Amino acid sequence: MTELLVARLESHMPLEQADRAALLALPAQTRQFSARSSAIAGKLLDNHVHVIENGFACRYRDLPDGRRQILSILVPGDIIDLRQFVLGGTQPFLASISPLSMRAIPNDHLFRLLETSPRATRALWSTTLVEESISREWLVSIGKRSALERVAHLLCEIYLRLDAVGHSSGPRFPLPLTQSELADVLGLSTVHVNRTLQELRKSGLISFQSGIVEIFDFSALATLGLFSSGYLHLRARSKPQPISA
Amino acid sequence: MTELLVARLESHMPLEQADRAALLALPAQTRQFSARSSAIAGKLLDNHVHVIENGFACRYRDLPDGRRQILSILVPGDIIDLRQFVLGGTQPFLASISPLSMRAIPNDHLFRLLETSPRATRALWSTTLVEESISREWLVSIGKRSALERVAHLLCEIYLRLDAVGHSSGPRFPLPLTQSELADVLGLSTVHVNRTLQELRKSGLISFQSGIVEIFDFSALATLGLFSSGYLHLRARSKPQPISA
């Protein structure tokens, strides 16, 4: 049951049947976490790489005086500890946002795969490069986009990322972040996130309640957020996009 | 003459003699660029990966209305187009900051290396992961640190990165960015960068003139900037650090 991993890798680059088979043959055990538990990192299996199967998580950094910045939002299909796998060192802070289920793959099996399949290696490497690309886009948001643009941009991004792994339903998708967590993602204050969301709702572009977002006009939202999807490195899919950038 | 590449890879993880030899055997031709030419990307050799040998460059993103965010500062030893190599697609915008010399390595040789040396593959992969780690740290800066903290933090980072590849001289290092470029790095306005630099100078922590920074008290600067060097993933070096975090 690492189909999701294969789907994720193939959303960025094509695989051969042999690679797909090798990936599917990787052993994996399921692990569950409850919502909103920080310090997940300590509870991960050592010498395993984890793939999110369901739910949302995030990486974050706390500054000594209590300021917090959320560094990435992790959705199903995301691999959370490739950096440690490759580079060693300790896992940066990681927290679950919603209830979370993950698949843990033993490092040694993965090492063997890397040695035998350069293409699978590239595919895994790719996911880390896409993550980097997303980080950079967030830099643009936080550095130069206005609050309204930031929120619009983030919603577009999460929508496409979820859609790429089949976790959207039409124009609707789950976003189980509180406004205060969104603030820590976007480099804004909670109060300002609240007002910005109200503005987006009033302008008829989205609805957002009890953790569900609906985008009424993706292309208008993308324009408003100066969003263009290239940085996500999604390959065109066989079935047509429900809504497209 | 890819010694610099080897030095850079070894600053993050140990290599075996065989890997080192394989890396040094990679053919490479030198390419030169003048200072401050944007759209470097178009002038790079197709099907080559480029390593900076001397000088500074940056990746940047322009928004439609002229806002610009600099996404990363590239220093000697940095590899600038691994993403395209692995993931395909086009090079994000790239500009030289100072006169620049680079070494271009043909993709096919690199592919062959990846297929024969998993350890070299990991080392190259590592550099992209370190870049990602730096992007994330910049997110913290722009998202949550004050202007003074941001500048202090950036100076600490550049110093250690240059020092790791032997491009510092004692507490001094080149930083050929204009204040307006620093502003685009830090998500600030030029005017505010100017005032912030003055504050740092007045407090006696640094000097910064004609593109040369001198850090008088690294540890005070690091404290001020909430800097801790872990995210750079630098291995302890054999010779002692001149100044350390």
Place this chain on the structure above:
DNA sequence: CGCGACATTGAAGTCACTCAAGTAAAGTGG
């Protein structure tokens, strides 16, 4: 010299923040 690029300074403006309440919904315990 005079031009261009960069740095510096002052004044005025604003976007987003902080502080402070208040509302709403959901969970907890007696």
Place this chain on the structure above:
DNA sequence: CCACTTTACTTGAGTGACTTCAATGTCGCG
């Protein structure tokens, strides 16, 4: 089943860090 608590969201008022605009200063260079 209803007080009590907790968590999230909403609203208003005042403030401040940083911005924008506009000059002025300084240095190197053709």
